[in-house]
Amino acid sequence: xxxxxxxxxxxxxxxxxxxxxxxxxxxxxxxxxxxxxxxxxxxxxxxxxxxxxxxxxxxxxxxxxxxxxxxxxxxxxxxxxxxxxxxxxxxxxxxxxxxxxxxxxxxxxxxxxxxxxxxxxxxxxxxxxxxxxxxxxxxxxxxxxxxxxxxxxxxxxxxxxxxxxxxxxxxxxxxxxxxxxxxxxxxxxxxxxxxxxxxxxxxxxxxxxxxxxxxxxxxxxxxxxxxxxxxxxxxxxxxxxxxxxxxxxxxxxxxxxxxxxxxxxxxxxxxxxxxxxxxxxxxxxxxxxxxxxxxxxxxxxxxxxxxxxxxxxxxxxxxxxxxxxxxxxxxxxxxxxxxxxxxxxxxxxxxxxxxxxxxxxxxxxxxxxxxxxxxxxxxxxxxxxxxxxxxxxxxxxxxxxxxxxxxxxxxxxxxxxxxxxxxxxxxxxxxxxxxxxxxxxxxxxxxxxxxxxxxxxxxxxxxxxxxxxxxxxxxxxxxxxxxxxxxxxxxxxxxxxxxxxxxxxxxxxxxxxxxxxxxxxxxxxxxxxxxxxxxxxxxxxxxxxxxxxxxxxxxxxxxxxxxxxxxxxxxxxxxxxxxxxxxxxxxxxxxxxxxxxxxxxxxxxxxxxxxxxxxxxxxxxxxxxxxxxxxxxxxxxxxxxxxxxxxxxxxxxxxxxxxxxxxxxxxxxxxxxxxxxxxxxxxxxxxxxxxxxxxxxxxxxxxxxxxxxxxxxxxxx
Ligand SMILES: *Cc1c(COP(=O)(O)O)cnc(C)c1O
Numbered sequence: 001x002x003x004x005x006x007x008x009x010x011x012x013x014x015x016x017x018x019x020x021x022x023x024x025x026x027x028x029x030x031x032x033x034x035x036x037x038x039x040x041x042x043x044x045x046x047x048x049x050x051x052x053x054x055x056x057x058x059x060x061x062x063x064x065x066x067x068x069x070x071x072x073x074x075x076x077x078x079x080x081x082x083x084x085x086x087x088x089x090x091x092x093x094x095x096x097x098x099x100x101x102x103x104x105x106x107x108x109x110x111x112x113x114x115x116x117x118x119x120x121x122x123x124x125x126x127x128x129x130x131x132x133x134x135x136x137x138x139x140x141x142x143x144x145x146x147x148x149x150x151x152x153x154x155x156x157x158x159x160x161x162x163x164x165x166x167x168x169x170x171x172x173x174x175x176x177x178x179x180x181x182x183x184x185x186x187x188x189x190x191x192x193x194x195x196x197x198x199x200x201x202x203x204x205x206x207x208x209x210x211x212x213x214x215x216x217x218x219x220x221x222x223x224x225x226x227x228x229x230x231x232x233x234x235x236x237x238x239x240x241x242x243x244x245x246x247x248x249x250x251x252x253x254x255x256x257x258x259x260x261x262x263x264x265x266x267x268x269x270x271x272x273x274x275x276x277x278x279x280x281x282x283x284x285x286x287x288x289x290x291x292x293x294x295x296x297x298x299x300x301x302x303x304x305x306x307x308x309x310x311x312x313x314x315x316x317x318x319x320x321x322x323x324x325x326x327x328x329x330x331x332x333x334x335x336x337x338x339x340x341x342x343x344x345x346x347x348x349x350x351x352x353x354x355x356x357x358x359x360x361x362x363x364x365x366x367x368x369x370x371x372x373x374x375x376x377x378x379x380x381x382x383x384x385x386x387x388x389x390x391x392x393x394x395x396x397x398x399x400x401x402x403x404x405x406x407x408x409x410x411x412x413x414x415x416x417x418x419x420x421x422x423x424x425x426x427x428x429x430x431x432x433x434x435x436x437x438x439x440x441x442x443x444x445x446x447x448x449x450x451x452x453x454x455x456x457x458x459x460x461x462x463x464x465x466x467x468x469x470x471x472x473x474x475x476x477x478x479x480x481x482x483x484x485x486x487x488x489x490x491x492x493x494x495x496x497x498x499x500x501x502x503x504x505x506x507x508x509x510x511x512x513x514x515x516x517x518x519x520x521x522x523x524x525x526x527x528x529x530x531x532x533x534x535x536x537x538x539x540x541x542x543x544x545x546x547x548x549x550x551x552x553x554x555x556x557x558x559x560x561x562x563x564x565x566x567x568x569x570x571x572x573x574x575x576x577x578x579x580x581x582x583x584x585x586x587x588x589x590x591x592x593x594x595x596x597x598x599x600x601x602x603x604x605x606x607x608x609x610x611x612x613x614x615x616x617x618x619x620x621x622x623x624x625x626x627x628x629x630x631x632x633x634x635x636x637x638x639x640x641x642x643x644x645x646x647x648x649x650x651x652x653x654x655x656x657x658x659x660x661x662x663x664x665x666x667x668x669x670x671x672x673x674x675x676x677x678x679x680x681x682x683x684x685x686x687x688x689x690x691x692x693x694x695x696x697x698x699x700x701x702x703x704x705x706x707x708x709x710x711x712x713x714x715x716x717x
Pocket of ligand 1: 127501503604
């Protein structure tokens with residue numbers, strides 16, 4: 001079925017495995033593999049945007065030929081390739097040992113976004129990173145998973161900020177030929193073109209493949225010659241603002257995605273849906289069963305028994321509802337193929353609280369999946385209340401919406417120097433067994449000065465990186481000096497540094513810390529114990545309110561009376577996130593409860609010894625233990641923001657600043673380092689993608705796989 005193009009043919013034979021390596025995102029979470037590209041040519045590596053395919057296509061042939069003769073390089077190459085090949089084998093993976101062989105009945109995973117690496121900008125935020133981290137962990141554990149998503153020809157937008165602090169969205173076409181992705185071809189060597197079933201006028205898609213370790217992620221592309229311009233544009237942006245185009249996106253993802261799987265020969269597998277954007281995949285599976293002769297109820301039951309649905313947000317805008325007339329326009333041919341009439345069809349997606357609002361994607365998915373979960377314990381509770389009306393006769397505590405708390409993929413988010421420190425003190429094999437809490441007790445044995453020095457090195461690296469960006473816009477674009485200063489031109493790598501980086505959705509309350517400007521100024525500009533804050537984050541292009549919050553921050557950053565102690569760094573992406581979660585001293589998070597379903601950036605920070613200062617919401621309710629960071633915000637009044645801001649200033653003034661600047665005789669703040677160690681110990685094993693993924697397998701995948709294989713057997717009989 002598929003032919004993977006050989007993109008760079010000129011690699012000397014002795015090291016031509018580099019080509020396979022470059023075309024498998026495995027390199028992105030295995031630092032030795034990443035280093036292999038980096039040591040070939042630091043400058044080319046950087047200029048390629050850390051994209052090995054692009055780098056290999058543009059590199060001097062001499063460099064490759066020399067490397068093929070360089071014993072040092074070859075030694076490292078051979079060691080990486082041996083491990084790579086070993087990892088790609090089924091071997092004795094965790095899944096094989098604990099669950100068994102399921103290669104011909106994989107779990108299929110649908111998501112509208114994937115955060116794998118900044119060279120593939122197909123993500124807007126946490127939902128995407130959750131999907132990316134899960135895929136990587138499935139590869140590490142040997143879980144057979146096939147993922148589906150969109151090929152966004154322009155990725156997510158690049159963010160620029162004007163001197164007035166207004167966000168400009170720049171679309172940047174992705175250089176598809178030079179990315180770690182391959183077009184999928186059919187047996188005849190032609191591009192695979194799939195027609196979306198039933199929907200008229202027809203929409204066609206082509207398919208790309210991304211290799212994520214052992215597993216494949218297939219990306220659906222509507223930007224092809226066979227489509228008219230409106231259809232071509234279906235995948236042009238993440239989360240189209242126009243409701244009709246949004247509906248068409250979700251039709252293509254769910255119904256089209258299922259058809260792509262069929263074309264690839266993957267049938268009736270377990271379905272895991274990441275958020276309601278993907279819900280139409282359920283409909284399509286039901287339709288297929290009916291086509292094979294089942295009646296609606298049996299078809300529905302069978303699909304339900306093999307479907308897992310994860311809801312990710314209690315924010316209403318995150319739960320799509322399509323008005324009935326719009327649904328009718330696209331589905332009037334469809335419901336008859338489900339053997340339903342209009343009314344019965346619409347009823348599938350009715351939220352009884354708002355029966356006339358339209359087809360609610362989350363409501364349908366919750367009803368039509370046997371397993372469904374929120375993404376933290378708290379979010380589970382919130383979701384049970386929120387969707388109680390779907391089960392009117394069930395007491396709220398018995399509603400089947402369960403929870404599996406998110407976790408982050410440790411090999412992807414651990415900073416290489418921190419990893420070296422762990423290698424030294426936790427034993428060489430700690431990464432293989434990192435969800436075992438016992439290993440993490442050894443963190444206490446890391447000498448304070450080593451952890452502290454490593455952290456300060458990372459903080460300096462962060463500040464220098466931000467200054468380098470500022471210098472670039474100063475030189476190349478002759479930006480206004482105020483922009484340079486507001487972008488971090490006056491940051492100081494020796495003082496207490498707070499990081500706040502997230503999507504500028506309103507509920508995240510980016511400006512909370514600006515409530516009392518004078519008090520904040522006093523904290524930041526203290527002569528002996530100064531503090532600085534680094535902000536970053538994008539507002540959704542259609543969210544003017546979010547853009548105004550960003551503007552407010554930028555204007556404060558520009559204000560000379562803050563002395564450059566506030567910086568806004570533009571274009572938050574995976575790379576900047578890595579720098580920030582490794583390099584700041586405190587990770588600030590202050591959403592309005594209960595809207596933070598989980599949050600994961602604080603886990604990334606804590607894993608690297610950067611403790612969280614957070615509102616008690618999302619994962620922090622489970623994660624905070626009184627020693628590993630700080631929690632605030634218990635007030636529930638009209639004046640919620642004011643109360644929360646006050647609590648935030650109090651903690652900063654009374655706890656965080658004094659602790660940070662309390663040095664022992666040897667110049668090390670051992671009290672502070674202790675909080676860093678507690679953050680690592682308490683976060684790394686529990687809030688890892690490994691713990692999370694194993695939980696999905698043990699609670700859901702295993703049972704759903706059994707149902708799927710029973711169904712396959714019953715058909716054979
Ligand atoms: C981890 C991550 C997120 C999600 O973080 P939250 O804590 O959920 O806000 C968003 N964007 C990037 C770039 C990330 O790395």
